[in-house]
Every structure is written in C-alpha cells, then in structure tokens.
Amino acid sequence: MASDVSSNRFSMRSIRSSLAASIANPRYGNQRKSLTEELTTGFNQAPKRTLNIQDVKIRSGYSTTNGLSKIKETNKERKRRKWKEMQARKIEDREPSRQSGRRVSWQYLPDLIIEHIFQYLTFRAVLDHMKVSRCLNAIGFKLRSLSFLPTYNLHNIVEFQVVIKRFCMINNIKLPNIEHFSYVFPCDFARKHNEVEIYGTGGQILQNMKDLLECLPGLRDLELKDLQLQGEDAEHALDEVSSVCSHSIRTLKIVNLSRHPFSVLTVSTFFNLRVLVLAPHNLGDDLVESLGDLKKLRNLHIVTNAYTEAIPTPVDYRIWKQMRKKHPRLRVHLINEGKFDREIVMQTLAPVRSIVYDTPFTRCTQASVNLVVEMYKTDIEVYCHKRLPRFSRSRSFHDRADSCYMYLVRQCPYIHTLMIRERLSSSTVLLLAYTGKNLRYLHIRRNAIILKCDWPRSPEWSDEFYSWLKCASRSYDAMEKEVSQILGFRWYLLTDKQFKLTPINLNYQHYYEGFEEGD
Incomplete structure (x- = not known):
C-alpha cells in the first residue's frame, strides 16, 4: 500500500515537472499539448469511487486527536444553538413550576413581597413635577399642541395631565392657545411590556383627561383614539368638552370611543364641526339623523382598526337616503387601518366618496370590486390600497x-x-x-x-x-x-x-x- 501511494506521488511530481519544462522550453510544445489533453476535465461521466470513506462520529465541539481543542462553530450552527436556548428559556418561563404547581411570574406575587422588592429599585423615567411646573411657567402660554401617544410608561402620562390641571387651577388661568389635543391609549401596552392585560381606559385616568380638556377653550382639533370605554363613561366622555369647546372644534376624531356598540349623540353639539372621524359601531341611525343639522360638516370618516372588536350594524339605507336630500354636500369615507385582514363595513346608499385599505393584508378581489361598483358606482372618487x-x-x-x-x-x-x-x-x-x-x-x-x-x-x-x-x-x-x-x-x-x-x-x-x- 505504501509503495502504491509513493508511486502515485512521484507520478504527479513527474507530470508537474514535465508541464513546467514544456512551458519554459518551446521544444516541448507537442508534449505540452498531449499532457494538457490528458489532464483536461471531462464532464462525460461521474467520478469513480476510489476511496473507502467511513462515517466517523466525532463529539460536537471536540476533535479526535485532542479532547481539549475545540472545533470552530459555523455561523449557522451558532445561530441555531442560540435560537434553541432562547426557545428553551421561553418555555421555562411559561411552564408552571414543578415544585409548587404555580406560575412564577412577578404579577402573581403577594403585595408585601412586591413592596419589599420595590424598596431596592430606582426609577429613572419618573416625571419630575418641579421641572414640568417651571416649564409651564416659562412657555405654557406658547404651547399650541398637546399629544399623548402610546409610551412605555402610562403613569407619566397621567401625572403630566395632573400637573397641567393643577397649574391652571393654582394660577386661575386657562390655556387658550392650545388648538390641537391628541390622546391615543396604548391598547397593546400589555403585549409589548409583559404587563397585566389592559382593556381601555376609564375611571381616574378618564377623569384627569376630562379635567384637562376643561382648561383648553381654544381647541380646534380633538383626537381621542382607542379609549374603549364602557357604560356611563362612554356616554359622558365628551360632556366637558362640549360645554367648553362646542363652537371652536373643527375636527373631531373619536375612533373606538366605546368597546361595545354605542351611538355618540354628543357629537351633534359641536355646531362648527367640519371633519368627523369615528368607528362604525359608534355610528347609529339617530346620530346620522342628527348630523343632517350640522350644515358645516363636510367629511365623515368611518374608520375600523385592529382594536375594533364590536361587530357593527350598518345604518339603515332609508336614513342615508334622507341624509342625501337633507345634507347633499356630506362626503363619507370608509377606511380600514391597522394590521388585520377584515373587509370594510359597507353603508348602503351612503354618499361614499372614498374607500381606503390602510392595511398590508387585504387583497383586491373581484367580489369586493363588484360590491363597490354595485353600491357606489356614481359616488366613488378614491380607491386606495396603502x-x-x-x-x-x-x-x-x-x-x-x-x-x-x-x-x-x-x-x-x-x-x-x-x-x-x-x-x-x-x-x-x-x-x-x-x-x-x-x-x-x-x-x-x-x-x-x-x-x-x-x-x-x-x-x-x-x-x-x-x-x-x-x-x-x-x-x-x-x-x-x-x-x-x-x-x-x-x-x-x-x-x-x-x-x-x-x-x-x-x-x-x-x-x-x-x-x-x-x-
């Protein structure tokens, strides 16, 4: 066996030397041509199996020669290993403890233990009331807009509203220069931060917001989104605003004001309203009839988003038919927005001018187009898939x-x-x-x-x-x-x-x- 290996080795050496000699000396041109023809790869048949390869099982991470020398891990293997470790940790967090048979999540701990833990915690993202008061004294009268958007700390939003309300009460003043107010409740706060599940706002949070709105008599644009109120909270949510800003508000956005179907009749008290945005389950027959008296109202946006849980009932077609005669300049827009796949709630005989799918999952199908053509053939002006x-x-x-x-x-x-x-x-x-x-x-x-x-x-x-x-x-x-x-x-x-x-x-x-x- 050793003699065969040595002969093959020397034969390859002889081929390389002959090739080098033919390249260096032109006299060996014919020999170079014959050798290159012999060494040219031909794709005519599969290679012959000359080696007897056996499967050798090697422990992962170690070589056979030295148990301490590790084999280099590829990027694919490393990513797969980390992914498996992460999945194992998630399973351990979700599964109940084997010893006690209870969940070990922190929100299920007794109050005394939580208070003891909180003594050793330091909060960096806590609102500084003194700095907010100084800021309001300096630039409070120059503010034109207030927006409370979903953040990681709901407590700071509530405290900031309390500080502004207290500032107005102590100084016996209001903030008439603020023309825009926006409040979007973080409905997905629990999903992002592993908190206890939250279902809309209400109670003290709602009362603080209503007290703050009483201090803003110059509002022109009001947006209250995803409040998900229930019962009396939804019925009286706009009472304070209508008493202070009934003549100044031009744009009102109250998407998902209530969690269940509820007709928001307070909207009819805003006499100079130009644009109204609300969810389909907050629009009833009586509200559509009252909108006919708002002669300055031009655009009605019926918006459905991912947090709209209620199944809405379309307004009666006879109500829309009367609305066309009573308010011929009203324009209705049907909109779906958010990450969900749901069809738009069509309103029969409504003066629909726009249909917008602001969602990445809805397709343009022949059935939906036929329905649009059948119902709004002479009304539709805008058709969009964003x-x-x-x-x-x-x-x-x-x-x-x-x-x-x-x-x-x-x-x-x-x-x-x-x-x-x-x-x-x-x-x-x-x-x-x-x-x-x-x-x-x-x-x-x-x-x-x-x-x-x-x-x-x-x-x-x-x-x-x-x-x-x-x-x-x-x-x-x-x-x-x-x-x-x-x-x-x-x-x-x-x-x-x-x-x-x-x-x-x-x-x-x-x-x-x-x-x-x-x-």
Whole structure:
C-alpha cells in the first residue's frame, strides 16, 4: 500500500515537472499539448469511487486527536444553538413550576413581597413635577399642541395631565392657545411590556383627561383614539368638552370611543364641526339623523382598526337616503387601518366618496370590486390600497387583479385617485390611464410592474392601438412617457419607500360643488 501511494506521488511530481519544462522550453510544445489533453476535465461521466470513506462520529465541539481543542462553530450552527436556548428559556418561563404547581411570574406575587422588592429599585423615567411646573411657567402660554401617544410608561402620562390641571387651577388661568389635543391609549401596552392585560381606559385616568380638556377653550382639533370605554363613561366622555369647546372644534376624531356598540349623540353639539372621524359601531341611525343639522360638516370618516372588536350594524339605507336630500354636500369615507385582514363595513346608499385599505393584508378581489361598483358606482372618487403587501400572489394574468381594476375604472367614471400596490402588467397601467377619463392621481409601485402585454386583443381595439399598446409595454421608460402624455404631466412609477410615504388627502374636494362659506 505504501509503495502504491509513493508511486502515485512521484507520478504527479513527474507530470508537474514535465508541464513546467514544456512551458519554459518551446521544444516541448507537442508534449505540452498531449499532457494538457490528458489532464483536461471531462464532464462525460461521474467520478469513480476510489476511496473507502467511513462515517466517523466525532463529539460536537471536540476533535479526535485532542479532547481539549475545540472545533470552530459555523455561523449557522451558532445561530441555531442560540435560537434553541432562547426557545428553551421561553418555555421555562411559561411552564408552571414543578415544585409548587404555580406560575412564577412577578404579577402573581403577594403585595408585601412586591413592596419589599420595590424598596431596592430606582426609577429613572419618573416625571419630575418641579421641572414640568417651571416649564409651564416659562412657555405654557406658547404651547399650541398637546399629544399623548402610546409610551412605555402610562403613569407619566397621567401625572403630566395632573400637573397641567393643577397649574391652571393654582394660577386661575386657562390655556387658550392650545388648538390641537391628541390622546391615543396604548391598547397593546400589555403585549409589548409583559404587563397585566389592559382593556381601555376609564375611571381616574378618564377623569384627569376630562379635567384637562376643561382648561383648553381654544381647541380646534380633538383626537381621542382607542379609549374603549364602557357604560356611563362612554356616554359622558365628551360632556366637558362640549360645554367648553362646542363652537371652536373643527375636527373631531373619536375612533373606538366605546368597546361595545354605542351611538355618540354628543357629537351633534359641536355646531362648527367640519371633519368627523369615528368607528362604525359608534355610528347609529339617530346620530346620522342628527348630523343632517350640522350644515358645516363636510367629511365623515368611518374608520375600523385592529382594536375594533364590536361587530357593527350598518345604518339603515332609508336614513342615508334622507341624509342625501337633507345634507347633499356630506362626503363619507370608509377606511380600514391597522394590521388585520377584515373587509370594510359597507353603508348602503351612503354618499361614499372614498374607500381606503390602510392595511398590508387585504387583497383586491373581484367580489369586493363588484360590491363597490354595485353600491357606489356614481359616488366613488378614491380607491386606495396603502402600505406594502404582506401576501404573495401569482404572476399569472388570471390570478392577478388587472381585470378588477379595469372593471372598476370603466364602471366608475368619477374616480380621480387610484393607489395600487399589487402586481400589474405594464399594458394594464397604460389601459388604466387611457380608460380613466377623470383619473388624475395614479400611484403604482415600480417593483410590482411586469413588463408584458398579456391582455388578449379586444374586438374594440384597432391595429394601430394594439401595436401602440405592445410597443409601449416593453420598457419602463416607454410606459412612463406614454402615461405622461395621457395624464398631461410628467408621471413616474414609485419606489417602495415613496409608495409608503405617499399621502392621500380625502378631505380635498376635487369636483366643484358650489361656493364654500368661510368661518
């Protein structure tokens, strides 16, 4: 065996030396040619099995020669090991203790033990009342907006409201310069911070907010989102605001004011209201009838988000029919926002001008488009699917939404804004721009375009039109130039970042509906 290995070794050495000699000396050109032909790899057959390889089991992390020398761990193995350790720790935290049979989470400890633990803790994120008071004395009269957004510390929000209220009471003053107030309750606070489950606000938190709103007589925009109130709290949530700001508020947003279906009739006391935003389960027949008396109201946004748990009942179609006659300038917008997959609650015979899906999970289907065309054929002006899609869809023409959008644009002549995030062919973009006579704002993702003319030829198309469609569908530049020619201005496809940042102004009145009186 040793002689065979040595002979093979010397034969390879002889080949290398002969190759080197042929390269250095031109006299060996013929020998070089013959040797290279012999050594050229041929992909004609599989390699022969000349080695007898046996499976040797090695302990992970150690070599066979020295038990102390560790084998280098790859990145894939390291990530998998850390992932398994993390999953094991999660399982240990979730499973009950084997000895006591109880959960070991801290919120189940007795109060005495928790008080003893809190003696050794230092809180850095506690609100400093002295600094807040000094700040209010210095710039309190210059404040124009107050926004309480979801944070990691709900206690600081409540304390800050108490400090502002106390500042106004002690100095016997109010803050008339504040025109915008926003309060968004952190409904997912428990999920993010491993706290006890929270169901909306109410009680002392609600009372502190209502006391603060009494000190803001100059409010024009009020936003109360996801309060999830119940019973009497929801019924009297806006009493203090209506008594102080009934003539000054122009925009009122009260999405998910209550957790269960409840008609917020207090809205009818804001006489100069222009924009009203609320959830569908807070809109009832009696409220829609009272909105007919608000002659300055122009836009009604019916918004459903991920925290809307109640199953709403649509308003009676006869109420909407009376509303059209009583308040012909009212515009209704149906909106779904948040990370959930749910269809919009349609309002029969309502003057719906916009339908917006601000969610990454909803697809454009033929059934939803047919329903929109059937109910709002002569009313719809805006149809949008915002955010990037979080679902996959086939590239086949029959599985895409090209025909749905073409049917929508053909049947709804007043559409001026169309926002599409799903896959489309370049020929569909050209046909949408050509068919939509009033189409002005066309927002389409560049990454969703398929450069192809996959529409079957229609008998209505001439040879010249069909040849133009095929030529303009071959490249992005040609398609953008032709769409620009149709729309009358330079038009571009949007990147994903541009698409996410594109705003849609639903309150803008595109068509002339008469002279608008000032305030």
